[in-house]
Amino acid sequence: MFIIRSMKLSDGIEWGIHVTTLLAVLPPEGALPAARLAEFHGVPAAYLAKHLQALSRAGILASIHGPRGGYRLAKPATEITVLDVVEAIDGTEPAFRCNEIRRRGPTAQPAAAYPLPCGIHRVMVSADLVWRASLRSVTVADLVTTVANDGDPAGLVAGAKWIRDALA
Amino acid sequence: MFIIRSMKLSDGIEWGIHVTTLLAVLPPEGALPAARLAEFHGVPAAYLAKHLQALSRAGILASIHGPRGGYRLAKPATEITVLDVVEAIDGTEPAFRCNEIRRRGPTAQPAAAYPLPCGIHRVMVSADLVWRASLRSVTVADLVTTVANDGDPAGLVAGAKWIRDALA
Numbered sequence: 001m002f003i004i005r006s007m008k009l010s011d012g013i014e015w016g017i018h019v020t021t022l023l024a025v026l027p028p029e030g031a032l033p034a035a036r037l038a039e040f041h042g043v044p045a046a047y048l049a050k051h052l053q054a055l056s057r058a059g060i061l062a063s064i065h066g067p068r069g070g071y072r073l074a075k076p077a078t079e080i081t082v083l084d085v086v087e088a089i090d091g092t093e094p095a096f097r098c099n100e101i102r103r104r105g106p107t108a109q110p111a112a113a114y115p116l117p118c119g120i121h122r123v124m125v126s127a128d129l130v131w132r133a134s135l136r137s138v139t140v141a142d143l144v145t146t147v148a149n150d151g152d153p154a155g156l157v158a159g160a161k162w163i164r165d166a167l168a
Numbered sequence: 169m170f171i172i173r174s175m176k177l178s179d180g181i182e183w184g185i186h187v188t189t190l191l192a193v194l195p196p197e198g199a200l201p202a203a204r205l206a207e208f209h210g211v212p213a214a215y216l217a218k219h220l221q222a223l224s225r226a227g228i229l230a231s232i233h234g235p236r237g238g239y240r241l242a243k244p245a246t247e248i249t250v251l252d253v254v255e256a257i258d259g260t261e262p263a264f265r266c267n268e269i270r271r272r273g274p275t276a277q278p279a280a281a282y283p284l285p286c287g288i289h290r291v292m293v294s295a296d297l298v299w300r301a302s303l304r305s306v307t308v309a310d311l312v313t314t315v316a317n318d319g320d321p322a323g324l325v326a327g328a329k330w331i332r333d334a335l336a
Binding site: 043104106109113120123126146154159162 | 179189264266269275287299302318
């Protein structure tokens with residue numbers, strides 16, 4: 001299968017980062033069920049569920065059982081990077097898939113003739129590494145600070161009230 | 169439509185970079201038809217054709233008519249970056265598509281309440297910019313140097329002979 005324009009990240013990443021940022025402002029021991037998280041973000045609960053499971057498997061979220069159960073962060077927001085969320089949802093595989101086409105065609109040589117990765121592959125891997133480093137340099141705690149600084153005051157008040165009601 | 173793992177670049181990028189690198193070592197005025205380029209890379213000619221057209225539209229390749237016609241670089245290899253090829257084939261749209269989910273749900277505010285781009289969006293845009301900067305820092309001429317330095321001697325000789333025969 002060939003795909004012409006596919007350098008796209010899944011929508012799940014946007015949702016995963018928003019959810020993680022919201023959970024970062026809950027009071028200690030607070031947790032929100034999947035349905036509430038979906039409601040807050042205006043997204044389908046069934047779809048969000050699988051991303052919440054992926055974030056749990058990656059050790060970013062913890063799932064708490066019981067009447068006040070739900071999801072909360074599994075570790076401090078200062079220790080969760082944006083890259084952690086991206087990789088939990090989209091995986092760690094680099095964007096560029098090298099098919100080793102240098103080994104095809106009439107001038108192809110035996111495999112032993114290619115001890116080094118293809119130079120083109122190396123360029124793409126380097127770019128992928130700086131992309132990941134950039135996402136690794138920002139934590140979910142940083143995102144909370146950004147939202148607090150930039151957010152619309154009425155929206156922040158409404159959000160705080162919504163969280164208080166949801167936890168009540 | 170939701171896509172779970174989609175941070176993938178198209179195969180066309182790998183082919184486009186290989187083709188551009190091959191054309192960079194042709195003698196002045198040399199050109200290779202699409203069928204020959206496909207043969208060299210062991211890829212379907214029909215599929216390669218549309219990428220060659222995209223590279224031409226982007227001003228990276230020139231299409232020469234006539235009996236010795238075909239494709240050649242439209243400008244010096246030192247002036248074509250890997251990013252130019254990537255964007256010619258996959259477009260310039262960032263990988264992250266922001267759906268502004270911050271404006272959804274029960275705490276959504278009027279549009280005027282969001283004068284700044286979402287902080288999450290900004291983090292993803294920054295990462296996209298460093299990814300593109302990394303690809304912009306390498307030219308097709310650099311790739312030729314890499315292949316010449318790292319390539320298998322027998323493969324390089326076979327490649328040179330193939331080019332000579334193809335241009336004859």
